[in-house]
Amino acid sequence: MGIEITINGEKKVWDTKPSETLLDALRNHGYKSVKRGCDEGHCGACTVLVDGKAIKSCVMLAGQAHKRNIVTIEGIGTIDEPHPLQKAFVHTGGVQCGYCVPGMILSAKALLDENPVPTEEEIKTALDGNLCRCTGYVKQVEAVGLASKMMRGEN
């Protein structure tokens, strides 16, 4: 089955198996930043942006993404020019093993795009679907606050 999607700004037509999840479709097409943890909606490692909203791609079928706009971490920043969120996660120490980080940053990006000056509570709500087994979350919440400041030119 062919689906038309925009991924990281590029329009593509993908041949997918209709029963395939968006997570499988993305990984099969080389978007390996999208991680599989639990495969049933709990851990958030598979989070991507769909029309600007954070969504768990393991509990969404690829067919549902037809004509939608998908963003993965490959579409955010570059090695030379990281996104402020990426810089902030490094700066605060919000990255340890890194497995949760693509999903975590995408959830944070959806938040900051909608709400550039979030409260700590709002940051915690936006990240509540992304489990991290390493950092203890404190530095990740801090990172999102720092990125918000950096994006407003304050830091």
Add this chain to the structure above:
Amino acid sequence: MKNLKTFYYPETIDEVLDILRDETVKTAMVAGGTNISLSNDTTVEALVDITRAGLSYIKEEGGYIVIGATTTVRELMDSEIIKGMADGVLAHASTLIATHPLRNAITIGGNIVQLRIWSDLPTVLLALDAQVKVKGYEDRVIPAKDFFAKHPQKQLDPDEIVTEIVFPKAAEKSGAEFIKISRTKGDYAIISLGCYLEYENEKCTLARIAIGSALNYPKRARGAEAILEGNEITEDLVNSAAQKAMEEIKPISNMWGSAKYKKQLIKNLTRKAILSCNKKAIDKVGSAT
């Protein structure tokens, strides 16, 4: 769904109905997809994505608040209309469902049709006496108490779709509450409880207490409601209503909690919810009268 061959993307309800009526292909609907994406139903040949059919909206119509079936839980929790409806209990319940990226996907229609023992929104629909609007060959309006009397999927014909959920606006002298007990915020409910009380003069004239996660389907505690109705709310009355709710709902044990623990929760939460509704009603009009 290993025999799934294709998707349809209807843009109107009529197009949805045409596809559902096509007897040559076995179809199912997908809304948020958070449940059906995990399905291993091998009979389904085509999925009908209903999220593009114009069913995502929240509006006020006269004395009612009307919610399109594909409205997401996130939209409910952020909506000023829903935050202002019946002390915001539907918005509050929405914040307690799953986690953020799931709340962006889960729809109110999917949540009530795919009823699980721990589903949260059905408890709210029951407490607020909502109605479920269904379209098929005929239009039907099903009161929540009938919709959840058996599994909703057994209520609906394969060619029927839930289009709207309609809530009556709360009375001026009223209070509403929703409480969910789970091990962590967003985890599955051990018990959920929705309560709505209406007052005239000094007396409670209408009481609805809905209890979720105790049994496979959410249930009203009619005996407890009857104790409150027609009476002034006193400490003694609240205690006997709570005792009655505990006795009449006979919860089942499951991995989230034992029947014994759930009974205690039902008693304590009924008490807490009545007191909270009572206080809200008093705060609104200066006195509950």
